[in-house]
Amino acid sequence: MSALKIKKGSTSHSAYDLRDPFAEVMETHTLAVLVDNEAGVLARVIGLFSGRGYNIESLTVAEVDHEGHRSRITVVTTGTAPVIEQIKAQLGRLVPVHDVHDLTVEGPSVERELALFKVSGAGEKRVEALRLADIFRANVVDSTLESFVFEITGTPEKIDAFAELMRPLGLVDVARTGVAALARGA
Amino acid sequence: MKMMEMRTMSRQMTGAKMVVQALKDQGVDVVFGYPGGAVLPIYDEIFQQNDIRHILVRHEQGAVHMAEGYARSTGKPGVVLVTSGPGATNAVTGMTDALLDSIPLVVLTGQVPTFMIGTDGFQEADTVGITRPCTKHNWLVKDTEKLSETIHQAFHVATRGRPGPVLVDIPKDVQFATGTYRGPREAVASHYQPKVKGDLAKITELVELIETAERPIFYTGGGVVNSGPGASQLLRELADATGFPVTSTLMGLGAYPASGKGWIGMLGMHGLYEANLAMHDCDLMINLGARFDDRITGRIADFSPKSKKAHVDIDPSSINKVIHVDLAITGDVGHVLEDLLKVWKSRGRKVNKEGLAKWWGQIEQWKLKKCLTYKNSDKVIKPQYALERLEALTKGRDRYITTEVGQHQMWAAQFLGFEAPNRWMTSGGLGTMGYGFPASIGVQIAHPDALVINVAGEASWLMNMQEMGTATQFRTPVKQFILNNERLGMVRQWQQLLHGERYSHSWSESLPDFVKLAEAFGWKGIQCKDPKDLDDAIMAMIEYDGPVLFDCLVEKHENCFPMIPSGKPHNEMLLGDASTEGAIQAGGAVLV
Numbered sequence: 148m149s150a151l152k153i154k155k156g157s158t159s160h161s162a163y164d165l166r167d168p169f170a171e172v173m174e175t176h177t178l179a180v181l182v183d184n185e186a187g188v189l190a191r192v193i194g195l196f197s198g199r200g201y202n203i204e205s206l207t208v209a210e211v212d213h214e215g216h217r218s219r220i221t222v223v224t225t226g227t228a229p230v231i232e233q234i235k236a237q238l239g240r241l242v243p244v245h246d247v248h249d250l251t252v253e254g255p256s257v258e259r260e261l262a263l264f265k266v267s268g269a270g271e272k273r274v275e276a277l278r279l280a281d282i283f284r285a286n287v288v289d290s291t292l293e294s295f296v297f298e299i300t301g302t303p304e305k306i307d308a309f310a311e312l313m314r315p316l317g318l319v320d321v322a323r324t325g326v327a328a329l330a331r332g333a
Numbered sequence: 334m335k336m337m338e339m340r341t342m343s344r345q346m347t348g349a350k351m352v353v354q355a356l357k358d359q360g361v362d363v364v365f366g367y368p369g370g371a372v373l374p375i376y377d378e379i380f381q382q383n384d385i386r387h388i389l390v391r392h393e394q395g396a397v398h399m400a401e402g403y404a405r406s407t408g409k410p411g412v413v414l415v416t417s418g419p420g421a422t423n424a425v426t427g428m429t430d431a432l433l434d435s436i437p438l439v440v441l442t443g444q445v446p447t448f449m450i451g452t453d454g455f456q457e458a459d460t461v462g463i464t465r466p467c468t469k470h471n472w473l474v475k476d477t478e479k480l481s482e483t484i485h486q487a488f489h490v491a492t493r494g495r496p497g498p499v500l501v502d503i504p505k506d507v508q509f510a511t512g513t514y515r516g517p518r519e520a521v522a523s524h525y526q527p528k529v530k531g532d533l534a535k536i537t538e539l540v541e542l543i544e545t546a547e548r549p550i551f552y553t554g555g556g557v558v559n560s561g562p563g564a565s566q567l568l569r570e571l572a573d574a575t576g577f578p579v580t581s582t583l584m585g586l587g588a589y590p591a592s593g594k595g596w597i598g599m600l601g602m603h604g605l606y607e608a609n610l611a612m613h614d615c616d617l618m619i620n621l622g623a624r625f626d627d628r629i630t631g632r633i634a635d636f637s638p639k640s641k642k643a644h645v646d647i648d649p650s651s652i653n654k655v656i657h658v659d660l661a662i663t664g665d666v667g668h669v670l671e672d673l674l675k676v677w678k679s680r681g682r683k684v685n686k687e688g689l690a691k692w693w694g695q696i697e698q699w700k701l702k703k704c705l706t707y708k709n710s711d712k713v714i715k716p717q718y719a720l721e722r723l724e725a726l727t728k729g730r731d732r733y734i735t736t737e738v739g740q741h742q743m744w745a746a747q748f749l750g751f752e753a754p755n756r757w758m759t760s761g762g763l764g765t766m767g768y769g770f771p772a773s774i775g776v777q778i779a780h781p782d783a784l785v786i787n788v789a790g791e792a793s794w795l796m797n798m799q800e801m802g803t804a805t806q807f808r809t810p811v812k813q814f815i816l817n818n819e820r821l822g823m824v825r826q827w828q829q830l831l832h833g834e835r836y837s838h839s840w841s842e843s844l845p846d847f848v849k850l851a852e853a854f855g856w857k858g859i860q861c862k863d864p865k866d867l868d869d870a871i872m873a874m875i876e877y878d879g880p881v882l883f884d885c886l887v888e889k890h891e892n893c894f895p896m897i898p899s900g901k902p903h904n905e906m907l908l909g910d911a912s913t914e915g916a917i918q919a920g921g922a923v924l925v
Contacts, residue, residue: 198466236650242470242525
């Protein structure tokens, strides 16, 4: 393709380039997808994203209704406005999908992520890590003489910020759950 | 109490028996299949009954294409039964074909017993994993108690909304075990209920556009055929009452009759000049059950720049996927057309008569180009001539046409006229060479007395030629009309136009003697190379009571025109006598 000197993202020569040239602005959306918790349902959703070339920034999934066997998949995705619309339509036509909600456009919503940080160090750095953790309202869930494991909950931005601060203080490992989100109000 | 017990007792059965019972309860009369270790219990049940006919194929791909031919020509779902591992993987091409062309299929596959899944057992494959992206939905049934319900659900999903192939993977121990059978009515209602009625406010908006449009066009697709014969009837009524021109995609041919007064021919890459120019210049495009495929749109940026576009589709993901439309109506074409007609009639059946008259004047001008003109010859059979004669000699018969993929397919679409839906079976979306021959057998099984012709190229036809045995065994008198140019014609055409006339591997070497091949399978073989003999040869093919392999030797270097080169808009199409040099620029070369 490059040998033919076709501009990346060009629409004038490619029938396959489905992007609207006037909507090149990338948007980030949080989608909540309610699905039957049946075998392969997550593979179906992920396969749709990879097969059609969509992005997944984060993804969480768990059964939220044990009696009805329903799971809630929260997926944060990026794309131009037409691509986001297409993602929602494609998700909506999967047979085990009951509902697709775009929390980014359907009014205010809350987003939370949980992360665990392992920070190791001694002396002044160790004290500083504990002090910052307190400011971020992170809990210590494990501690040795050389390390802490912090538990922190918040928006992805808050967790990113905490990670930045921990890095020079001896950050060893991070585990993040991905975003869980709900619409505000009744 | 005793009676109750009896009834419950009788409903206990093995999984294998359930499969056959569920198929019967779903009204299935034919299954296309091939046995193997993991489906032996089901084959044992098939042996012990006479309600369902089993067509033994020679390769699982053939089974799926036959089921597609059956489904496309009847509107009922086609059913396939194959074994695990290679049986399932061989069915993948057919399922992908059915997915892209929205054909309802229920594919049942055997699987290794549940306790062996994941051990790389003999003939084990992750069938639901492999087929997840090429089915509308699929299931692995691990419990006999859930088997009957899953099969009923499979039929529901395959046929509701936008139809498509589904697969049920059944491990062998689930077939042997006993469980409770539940009939289709006892099955739990599925939440999968796609909306069929269109939004009335939007339909009214479309009527308003119809009332004032100066240059309207109906752009119809496979969705009209899939919606059922009622939708085709409503389309005819609406198009004839409004006097609007009608064009169709490859998949939609026959929904509006070729003899209808509004018909302006197929559109798209090898569509008619008048149809493509009308699409380019219209001011109101009404898309009924088509999906703005890249074969139709050409260059997106220049696609029909002056028109308001309305799109009726049962699949919301088809709307605004490729082309942004002004008015989207989600619903079944038949239901929407019914409401549309009602609203339009109740508002006084208005159209812009003056505008329409001018519009038709313009279309008549375009028709004068006679874009299908070709140079005939009295020495060699031109493929277009062969199809013109086939058309003339079979016209008036209720014939069914299938095709393979390539030049012959496009010529068949151009030169054959279709008067009714479900008479034209072709691989449109996936472009599967080898589709047409097995599909013709499937059509013939569904319509034993009909004239079924597969218009083929020799290269495509060879891809599933093993099904000759199936045709002989089940006495299907299918006619294989092979336009033999000893080339992969469409590939050769592209190499000529686009790759400096370097004909890399696009000829058919070591072809069989088709007449002898026919005789080897107990068929009739006919070879024809002289235009003078063609009519008699075609009549001999039609009149023969049995399968015929017709080897029609045609001009080897004929190109298929008109043609919109890849990456070009509709109004820059090439006609037969136009210069083709430099027609496709570098940008278009990356497209297929």
